[in-house]
Amino acid sequence: MTPILALSGVGKRFGAFAALTDIGFEIGEREAVGLIGPNGAGKTTLFNVITGFLPPDAGSIRFAGQDLRGMPPTRRVARGMARTFQTAMVFPGLTARENIAMAVREHAGDGLRWFGGGRGTAAADDTAARLLAEAGLGHRADTPLRDLSHGERRIVDALMPLALSPRLLLLDEPTAGLTRAESDRLLDMLRRHHPGTALLLVAHDIDIVFGHCARVVVMELGRVIRVGTPDEVRADADVRRAYLGSAAP
Ligand SMILES: Nc1ncnc2c1ncn2[C@@H]1O[C@H](COP(=O)(O)OP(=O)(O)OP(=O)(O)O)[C@@H](O)[C@H]1O
Ligand SMILES: [Mg+2]
The missing domain is CATH 3.40.50.300 (P-loop containing nucleotide triphosphate hydrolases)
Known part of the structure; x- marks a missing residue:
């Protein structure tokens, strides 16, 4: 193999x-x-x-x-091949789900990703919600990143590259x-x-x-x-x- x-x-x-x-x-x-x-x-x-x-x-x-x-x-x-995203890619004021959904749409090549519109939005949101739930963070999906604990932030950091299904x-x-x-x-x-x-x-x-x-x-x-x-x-x-x-x- x-x-x-x-x-x-x-x-x-x-x-x-x-x-x-x-x-x-x-x-x-x-x-x-x-x-x-x-x-x-x-x-x-x-x-x-x-x-x-x-x-x-x-x-x-x-x-x-x-x-x-x-x-x-x-x-x-x-x-x-994915690695942890640079911190510059992360938006502290957006929720955990919004940040991960952004990474999903980035991967999908959705050109409207910065404007909250676009066809892929709902699907990207679902994927982000699923990733958070799998990580045991479903209850924090709607919390802004800046309000997560350090440990929760590290988990979200790891979920961002996973949005790419690497x-x-x-x-x-x-x-x-x-x-x-x-x-x-x-x-x-x-x-x-x-x-x-x-x-x-x-x-x-x-x-x-x-x-x-x-x-x-x-x-x-x-x-x-x-x-x-x-x-x-x-x-x-x-x-x-x-x-x-x-x-x-
Ligand atoms: N850009 C650079 N220029 C010069 N030396 C460098 C550079 N990057 C790393 N080094 C040196 O290369 C060696 C290996 O560094 P590296 O950061 O890869 O180690 P590491 O195993 O990741 O260590 P740590 O466990 O502390 O993270 C070190 O001696 C470091 O000082
Ligand atoms: Mg090192």
Whole structure:
């Protein structure tokens, strides 16, 4: 089976500093893969390279079998690769449902999305309401974003890219600032209601990653030091060494 994402020999330098060296791993269709590593390991840099915000200096990135070299971020999104929306895309005074409906219509290419009219409005609203209900936030659909709690806001942030029904969703620390229960609810929602979406998840809470991902990629100093199941990674001596002094897995 063709993996949804295949990285091979990916490298990225900032001047003399090698931020990524020889990165290679695959994500299967519908697979949830965790990406962990100490601060500065290169996780966010790798996200930026995969999503097209930074050009790699070496290696290849294939998405659904297609080489992404030179493809701009917007075209990667159109092909089914989504990441958390920039905060600039979000309107604090609009309700949770209105914000998500906007993302749905953006994806559908409804040119009237900024004016509250247009044919797709009712359908987009229904989709937004469904996404919120699946996430356990149905009762907050009509609340302005600015009045949601931090945890509720993070869930809405994750729902925006899901409006695109992506084949791969990249989430960089979506659970930052969430309680353990809120984090579990967010990840459960993603896996239960969007099983067709493969996931690459970065989280500093290693228990969250181990609990929700079938496989885990461990990075240290810009390199992949281990790829395995949570049990394999937890038992690995190099991983334990990499985490000495921070949260030992
Ligand atoms: N634009 C840049 N220019 C120079 N160095 C950079 C740049 N972006 C990142 N770096 C460096 O690359 C290394 C990897 O950073 P990155 O943000 O990818 O790590 P990370 O694994 O996401 O860390 P964290 O867990 O703290 O988010 C760091 O040493 C960082 O200082
Ligand atoms: Mg980071």
